[in-house]
Amino acid sequence: MQLVGILEIKSFEKIKEFLNDEHVGRISSIDVSGFPQIIPMNFVFLNDAIYMHSHVKGEKLDNISNNDKVGFEADRELEFLPSYFEDPHNAALADTLYISVVVKGIASFVTDREEKTLALNGLMEKYQPEGFYDPLKSDMRVLDAVSVIKINPQTLHGKYKIGQHMSSNDRMILAKKILEKNSATAKTTLKIMGFEEIDGVLTMIDEPKW
Known part of the structure; x- marks a missing residue:
């Protein structure tokens, strides 16, 4: 088997577990000049979709309005392996153990208030699991003060390198x-x-x- 196949995460449950654990992901959209814009974001993975909250105005929102095809990735460096683990002279032998997930998908702005509430409460549960807050409700005016971006994955690939x-x-x-x-x-x-x-x-x- 080629190395790339050995490194592929084949378990969707493991991918979900990783995304639920990671606090920072990066969304890539295409700007008006045709260049990719990459932004680090908090996110939550719910119902097989990625949700992020944002200000109601901004370049990434304009980008998505013009082109809804986006990329998204989250990664974790587990351990840098210095080259001297293998050879005290050959720097080419340096390596890294890691986990990563890369998504290509279609982005949209959530307008349904129930779904928006679900996403925002999901973000709170992920980042503040200890509680001490009142969950949002769909009739609250605060929902109008933020945008919620949803990415429906078209492809979702995970890789991991832990010595396997x-x-x-x-x-x-x-x-x-x-x-x-x-x-x-x-x-x-x-x-x-x-x-x-x-x-x-x-x-x-x-x-x-x-």
Whole structure:
């Protein structure tokens, strides 16, 4: 199997899980000069669509009004793998473990008040899960003060690289190097890779297949 196939996220549930966890996505629209404009946005993935809230005026809204075809992506760098993990001299061996989702879709502005309320409350539930707020209702005037952009995906592709392209022995060697480097993200990365420290011994307890 080609490497690109090994790196593909085949589970839609894993893609949804990733999108629900990520706080920043990027929407790409086409401006009046034909150039892509990329904007980082908060977002929520609901009912197989992406929702974002925005001011009622702005360049991205104008872009979407003129051309509703957009791109969207979210990504997470899990761990940078320095080249010296493989060779103390060859910089070309530097690598990165990551997760990413890329969407091509059709953007629209939500006008139905019930759907707009659903999206805005979904954003609040995602970004403020501890609560301490009153959910919005569809008859509130505040709904008129914001735009809600909806992207209906036409294609949705996910990729992940957590060592699944390596042999079990090579993955263990890599995991030990990540643990030894002890970056701020090391333990989280190792857990995603399927490793845990048990009684001080790094052990693969899972074979993640996405």
